[in-house]
Amino acid sequence: MLALVGRFAAGEGFDVITRSGGQALLSEWRALKPDVVLLDRNMPDVGGLDILRVIRDADPECQVMLMTADATVESAIEAVKLGALDYLTKPLDFVRLGELLSTVRFGIARRQRLLAADTDLAGRVEFCGMVGRSPVMQELFDFIRRLAPHARTALVAGETGTGKELVARALHKLGPRRDRKFIAFNCSAVVETLFESELFGHTRGAFTGAVEAKAGLFEMADGGTLFLDEIGELPLQVQAKLLRVVEYGEVQRVGASEGKRVDVRAIAATNRQLVEEVAAGRFRQDLYYRLNVVEIALPPLRDRRDDIPCLTAAFIKEFAGRFEKPIAGLSPGAERLLHDAPWPGNIRELRNVLERACMLSEGRMLNEREVLAALGRGQRPGLSPIAARAAAEPDAAEEPVLDRGRIEQALQQVGGNRSAAAKLLGVSRRALYRRLDTFGLR
Amino acid sequence: MTAGDKDDSPLMHEFKNQLSVIVGFCDLLLRDLPEDDPKRADILEMRKAGHTAIALLPKLSERMR
Numbered sequence: 320m321l322a323l324v325g326r327f328a329a330g331e332g333f334d335v336i337t338r339s340g341g342q343a344l345l346s347e348w349r350a351l352k353p354d355v356v357l358l359d360r361n362m363p364d365v366g367g368l369d370i371l372r373v374i375r376d377a378d379p380e381c382q383v384m385l386m387t388a389d390a391t392v393e394s395a396i397e398a399v400k401l402g403a404l405d406y407l408t409k410p411l412d413f414v415r416l417g418e419l420l421s422t423v424r425f426g427i428a429r430r431q432r433l434l435a436a437d438t439d440l441a442g443r444v445e446f447c448g449m450v451g452r453s454p455v456m457q458e459l460f461d462f463i464r465r466l467a468p469h470a471r472t473a474l475v476a477g478e479t480g481t482g483k484e485l486v487a488r489a490l491h492k493l494g495p496r497r498d499r500k501f502i503a504f505n506c507s508a509v510v511e512t513l514f515e516s517e518l519f520g521h522t523r524g525a526f527t528g529a530v531e532a533k534a535g536l537f538e539m540a541d542g543g544t545l546f547l548d549e550i551g552e553l554p555l556q557v558q559a560k561l562l563r564v565v566e567y568g569e570v571q572r573v574g575a576s577e578g579k580r581v582d583v584r585a586i587a588a589t590n591r592q593l594v595e596e597v598a599a600g601r602f603r604q605d606l607y608y609r610l611n612v613v614e615i616a617l618p619p620l621r622d623r624r625d626d627i628p629c630l631t632a633a634f635i636k637e638f639a640g641r642f643e644k645p646i647a648g649l650s651p652g653a654e655r656l657l658h659d660a661p662w663p664g665n666i667r668e669l670r671n672v673l674e675r676a677c678m679l680s681e682g683r684m685l686n687e688r689e690v691l692a693a694l695g696r697g698q699r700p701g702l703s704p705i706a707a708r709a710a711a712e713p714d715a716a717e718e719p720v721l722d723r724g725r726i727e728q729a730l731q732q733v734g735g736n737r738s739a740a741a742k743l744l745g746v747s748r749r750a751l752y753r754r755l756d757t758f759g760l761r
Numbered sequence: 762m763t764a765g766d767k768d769d770s771p772l773m774h775e776f777k778n779q780l781s782v783i784v785g786f787c788d789l790l791l792r793d794l795p796e797d798d799p800k801r802a803d804i805l806e807m808r809k810a811g812h813t814a815i816a817l818l819p820k821l822s823e824r825m826r
Contacts, residue, residue, distance in 0.1 A: 320778060320781070320782050320785075323782055323785040323786055323789065324785075326789055327785075327789060330789075330792075361774060388774050388777040388778050388781065389770075389774060389777070409777065409778065409781035409785075410780070410781040410784035410785055410788075410811070410812070410815065411781065411785055411788075413785075413788050413789070413792065
């Protein structure tokens, strides 16, 4: 029967893997990652309906067909209720089977085309590394395009992970200073005492440890753009000095008596409400007004969910390329998960989740399970006992004790066939391989 | 035909399985061979016999009880 079905499916252009028992399939199907499974309902070890339940639970994208020699209406209904694609009777109707396989193949191709379309769209709605088709983002891109040639200072506001630095880079790239330096500086990454020296430089001997004179970031970025991320973290006295530079274009190194003229475009970014910081006396009002001459507000991802599909497509393309994986699509379930997630970390979080999911993925399609795992929510609740067992299987917790003698004896008994030996010993094949490695028997 | 708790049912089931394999390979051959191949007629006979045997199974099952 296996050879028969295998030949037919191979003729239809599928890569076919056959397993002669339910247990063998249960322990391996996660690694095999099939697009479609054809199961016999009556198998000696585990029944087809049980396997159907496990597969539908763990990977709703995997299509399952059952076949049986004795079809009853009740069993057919049960199978279809459990999510089987169809319930075939033997002798198999190859016309019907051929149609079903075409359906499966068509479904896969459709998902791939969808991703290709989203990737294409992402390419067309991309703007300096930012992707957004939503009206709010398109407006924002337009705003940046018009501002870039003129703005000398700008304040980019947005939650963490919304792409504030990308906006700053876009302003730089589209402005007259595109050929000059762009320096990014994160104000939360520096200890308080070093701010001044970092930003404005110091003279030799200005303070203990200042062995050499050093140019600050403003001097280094002269003629270019300096991006100051998390500006709200800047101590008050540094804010005063920053205002002087921004206002008059004059920096004074720590310990220097004279100022120096620089021509720097300063773009500041914040994820805090600076108005509130000003009200609370933690941020200088004059600096705030100087910076927010131009304010660019980035919406959080949850307010622009329409952009999630094309962002997803762009990231999948990036990571599939980086990890050299043939990922060409995303299952409907996975897409729904991504669309509905709260995304407190915004696009950066989405990107990280997809990076993890692509890393985990072993198929041509990111599925719900992989995305869930990447989202860090782990297993779905309500797994059937068999699924739980299959899921727990790689753990060594409940394995019987295997000493070298028993393994050798079992191997001898089955003529060296490791799968059979594992079955005989009542452990998984993987567990057996592990033991074989331990004993150097492999 | 019903599957149930009859004693001979696993045997009948397996028998039908094997007959299905015979019929199935006939189907595969028929798909592969060109329409005008003279061997088709023979294969069709094998296939027909297989189907007839499958149709006889319920009667056989009854006789064995």
